[in-house]
Amino acid sequence: MKSLNNFTMTVGSNSVNESFVRVAVAAFVSSLDPTVDEICDIKTAVSEAVTNCIVHAYKDTIGKIFVSCDILENRVISVKIRDRGCGIENIKKAMEPLFTTGGSERAGLGFAVMESFMDSVTVRSKPAKGTTVILKKKLSYRAGNNG
Amino acid sequence: MSVRTKLNGRVLTAYLEGEIDHHSAKIMRETIDREINAASPQMLVLDFKDVSFMDSSGIGLVMGRYKELKKCDGEMHIVNTAANITKVMKLAGLERLAKIGR
Ligand SMILES: Nc1ncnc2c1ncn2[C@@H]1O[C@H](COP(=O)(O)OP(=O)(O)O)[C@@H](O)[C@H]1O
């Protein structure tokens, strides 16, 4: 699908950037006049993916997180979040609700949140190379906007 | 983001404030656990009135405090959650651990 608009940014995996990235993505897609619920869903899903880079991919280091956000045709937004961290051995298992390698303060529900709040979640990963998560959501049509 | 706590008899109330993510959950966790350990409350009320955002790190925060509370046989209530926060809690099935209401 053709990209109508894009922004790309790279941030350090400092936990303070969890809020920075979700707010930046929300601000970018606001040109499509999404509903409050849609914005909340997108912010929550983006927060999950970025947190995973910080908590899991770059567990004991600070690395770079690459974020790319596209507005596609028909009010579809796509957010790609990529790291060059430890990677995921078994993606299917990692995406199961409640599965976590993160210890007692992690709920193991990050992927479950992404899947339930977005239309699609695509994960590509290679151990020791890194992980890419692509989140997509089609925004509703509202009176007064036509894409 | 911060958390204020108030102890009334054996009821400990924690007023959470701001956005709850992995970054902010740490300080909230430390504050609440300190109070739980000091007071061994019969009930912990988590007040979400001033929480505008929460992701699954907030679920971890609530479930972790639930486990702390069980050490002293306490109960947990969750109050004043906005719609977007209720949605995340429902997905996690938190209503099985705590009463979620006004
Ligand atoms: N970017 C990533 N890099 C490496 N491992 C990851 C990444 N994202 C997720 N994982 C793995 O998948 C598991 C499940 O992730 P998630 O559903 O978000 O739950 P949680 O973050 O609470 O552990 C993590 O515990 C981790 O093992």
Ligand SMILES: [Mg+2]
């Ligand atoms: Mg996670």
